[in-house]
Amino acid sequence: MCGPRRPEADFHVSENRTVRVPMMHRENLILPYFRDEELACTVVELKYTSNDSALFILPDEGKTPDVEAKLLPETLRWWRSFLRPRWITELHLPRFSISSNYKLHDILPKLGFNEVFTDKVNLSGISDTEDLLVSQVTHSAALEVNEEGTEAAGATGIDLNIRSLEVIAVHFDRPFLFAVILNDIQSIIFLGKVTNPGNRPQQ
Template sequence: MRAERTSFLLALGLLMAGIRSVHCLPENVVVKDQRRRVDSHTLASSNTDFAFSLYKQLALKNPNKNVMFSPLSVSMALAFLSLGARGPTLTEILEGLKFNLTEIQETQIHQGFQHLLQALNRPSNQLQLSVGNAMFVQEELKLLDKFIEDARVLYSSEAFPTNFRDSEAARSLINDYVKNKTQGKIEELFKYLSPRTVLVLVNYIYFKAQWKTRFDPKHTEQAEFHVSKNKTVEVPMMTLDLETPYFRDKELGCMLVELTYSSNDSALFILPDEGKMQDLEAKLTPETLTRWRNSLQPRRIHELYLPKFSIKSNYELNDTLSQMGIKKIFTDADLSGITGTADLVVSQVVHGAALDVDEEGTEGAAATGIGIERTFLRIIVRVNRPFLIAVVLKDTQSIIFLGKVTNPSEA
């Protein structure tokens, strides 16, 4: 029993930091329209696929560190951006979000996010959940009427005129907006904004729920948490005796425990066997998650030990998204659906997240910001094949060197 407890403590922090954030759609949402149900399933499957793909990239960049993010916030912000994308830029965003465009149309994707927003913002006495979008627009930037209307109808986006020439004032305006919408959990989404910025898209999420079976604070004690084989830290460890869904996956070598909130939403804890975290991470897929959920069965857990923690993370996602195939938005973007002209490019995608777990329940918040700049004609010359070179003296127009380079690596 002691070995099992030790294994539980070893990996729980990383698990809660990354994998739990997959949960995005309340399970008590009932969709009456059959066609919409198919769209909702496709949206959830694609969002889960994107969640695990982004998790793997962030975990790879931050080995042996906490990983905390909201895949739903990132995917919704990028889908919001895609309203203004055209051609290959649009295809790249949607395929990067793991949508199969031979099976689902762009309009269905946006309608899916629209329905998801409506479902998530449905009033509840047992759950505080707020999800929303906003855009901050340079005062003289003329947006297309269709983009403004689609942003309002499909993504419930507010719009705020902003003077980005005063970049510090603009940054404070956006950060204060996000801080207010996330109940103070995300204080500084943007660390920097360029004066060349003309548009910022923002998504925010705030979540607070109480456990159906709460932990007794009197039973919380300091205990060892095994970060690695060579490192142990002291943490406040909560404990509980309860019946809850449980599954031992012998195939992948892990245990799963699902803790339910009073709203009937849930947190899923996936605990790999000692030394098996990376093996498990490599096998995270939507199909794996579906199999886990279908395998969970109520079991009595006589001693559940769970660390009490508060984790915050901040990410700049430009390179990460590029590695996931979403590249054009940063270089040769076609965002002509925003203003009617192809002179906009994404300068930065930033993300912040926070998650607190204690005896009462869970409180979390996240926000994603997309900064967009106006770009002039971008001429790119990549000298990556054989070329000629002539060195000319300006005053006499004398050619003092002339040559051909076929292999720069040869002396």
């Protein structure tokens, strides 16, 4: 038996292409929000159930390459410093999953790990096997965004005069960027771009 059908909405992959994708819809939220007029993008922060957070960056139409070029750690820190609680009347965000595998054989030596793939490496601390060598290091990363994994911050302790606030609706219905941040150490652990949430996760 099939479960309940999830609501779908249009996602504009490009100027000439639109796909239907499962879309989360929330109303009347108080969320950290920032409108960057210089880079022409909107930034919203959502809290995860683990108390970590994710920044979702929505470039204005045609501005994605410009925002991507400025997507540096200092830019993310600057955005976060300007985030303020705002009343969001509507938030539309597609459900999506992303996964990737990275082979680090060429990357680690550039970071100073020059002996890890040679016979000079000493791995006696992790194995009693003699002549143990590292032939390859692979890093896997995966992220899934849905109602269960992401929850909007509540309004506890925030007193706002709704009548004086600008009405804000944020629709992530075109390509956008995101960064997952580990709040305990203020470190970016996942950085990505969603161009077509209707595609299957990468293998």
